[in-house]
Amino acid sequence: MAGSAKPGRRRAAAAAYRPGRSVRTPGPGHKPDKARKPWGQKLKDGGFVALCITGGMAVFVGLVLGPGRLAADWWHEVAPHWPGAGYGFALTVGGAWPLALTLAIWPLTRTNFKLRRxxxxxxxxxxxxxxxxxxxxxxxxxxxLRPKSRRGRSCSDGDSSFSAYCWVHAHAPYAWAVILLGFVLGAALLVGAELLRQRLGRSSSPQAEDSPAPSVT
Structure with a gap:
């Protein structure tokens, strides 16, 4: 019979209407939801992060306790014999800051723990x-930095708790300003060296070969 459904095949039932709920069909650019990580993998990743944080804190505490005691000795024993005495030593400390920060931060910018752990x-x-x-x-x-006096005591009173700071302040009172100057000069040198490296890299790169001139018939 013309216009009727084929025998033996049922028509699909219409979707039931539910008030207050709309049916959304995924579009062509729809991305499937990411699979959730199992609890075992989450615990493994969390343990690795906790281990890194604990190790980093241990290293940081060890480094703080060590340099804190050595800094005064370096100013007392090394700075007087350094070229330029206290101010020359302060200039070296300031100039070393940009290099140390570069060595500390640059490797971390190259890390990717998800892809290459x-x-x-x-x-x-x-x-x-x-x-x-x-x-x-x-x-x-x-x-x-000159410490503030506590309980009416200052560097002029010969307070032993201020001996290290007072020694630097007495021999190089403006060492902090020289450190800032050294930091600026060191940063300028690093930036200039990077720009020079990029310029040399571009000049040494192979140039594109000239296309052959068309032949005249």
């Missing part, structure tokens, strides 16, 4: 010496 761990380990240098430089820089 082993390589990222190695890169993170290579940044530890840079952070150690930053902690030592921070301790040396803090020695240049």
């Amino acid at each position: 082993a390589r990222s761990v190695v890169l993170a380990a290579t940044s530890v010496p840079g952070w150690a240098a930053c902690v030592m430089l921070f301790a040396l820089s803090m020695q240049t």
Whole structure:
């Protein structure tokens, strides 16, 4: 019979109407939901992150306790014999800051723990010496700040708790300003060296060969 459904085949039932709920069909650009990680993988990732944080804190505490004691000795024993005495030593400390920060931060920008975990761990380990240098430089820089008097005592009273800071303030009172100057000069040198490296890289790259001239018939 013309216009009737084929025998033996049922028509699909219409979707039931539910008030207050709309049926959404995924579009052509729809992305499927990401599969959830199992609890075992979550615990493994969380344990790895906790281990890294604990190890980093242990290293940081060790570095703080060590340089904090060595900084005063360096100012007392090394700075007087340094070229330029106290101010020359302060200029060196300031100039070393940009290099130490670069060595500490640059390897971390190359890490990707999701795709290359082993390589990222190695890169993170290579940044530890840079952070150690930053902690030592921070301790040396803090020695240049004159402490506030406590309970009416000051550097002029010969307070033993201020002996390290008072020694630096007496021999190089403006060492903190020289450290800032050294930081600016060191950063300028690093930026200039990077620009020079990029310019040399572009000049040494192979140039495109000239296209042959068309023949005249």
